[in-house]
Amino acid sequence: MRALMVSTARVAALAVLVTLVAGCTTSDPEFKASPSVKSPEVDLTKACPGLITDAAGEALKDVLQSSHLVNDDAQAVGVTAMGKALEEFYRAGPKAGEFAAPACTVTGTVGRGKRVGEIRLAAASRNAGAPGADQTAVRVTRADKERGVAFDCVSTRVGSTRDMPLRITAFYKDRYQGSRGDGVLGEDYLVLAHSGAVAIAKELGCENNGGLPEGASALPKP
Secondary structure, eight states: OHHHHHHHHHHHHHHHHHHHHHHHHHHOGGGSOOOOOOOOOOOGGGSSTTTOOHHHHHHHHHHHTOSOBOOOGGGGOOHHHHHHHHHHHHHHGGGOOSOOOOOEEEEEEETTEEEEEEEEEEEEOGGGTOTTTTOOSOEEEEETTEEEEEEEEOOTTTTOOSSSOEEEEEEEEEOOTTOOOHHHHHHHHHHHHHHHHHHHHHHHTOGGGGGOOSSGGGSOOO
16 A cells, blocks of 8 residues: 555656646747748839839849848938939029038848949039039930939929029949949949939929930930
């Protein structure tokens, strides 16, 4: 009888031990697998609000070799902020000084690396005594891993006139050192610069959209 009681006690103790081990196993956070978090697919047309069309979004994807964008405040700079800066530049006249419009920097992730591009503006006006204001009509500028599209803006919002237009140049610059460069990506750079130029022309209400063609392929040669 005593042996039976000892055996029963051992079984009970073993049952308690098993219960405790099972309880520790299920509640220990080390045994819970962390869910994998993937970077969201970003709509490239929203990288620089209002500046990038669908066609330019495809060009940007080709340049960055990525549609995954780093979340950066600089990417939130869009057509509204740039348009306001241009308006203030022209209205300041001789007091404008050196024009410094906000630029939109776009950063794409490729594996563990990053590729960076930038949409920026330059402005000139005889009203401000700025160099380059005497150039007219739509022109394309070219530099290493960069394209620019320049045009004249006559706008009631800005206050610019045909006799004294606001000269605007929209640039796309590829800032990735390992880029495939002009030979492969030159047309993409031009599409992005054209997209920015057209967006700014529409934002400011430039007469005849500054003379800009609907597509980058119709732009004059640099």
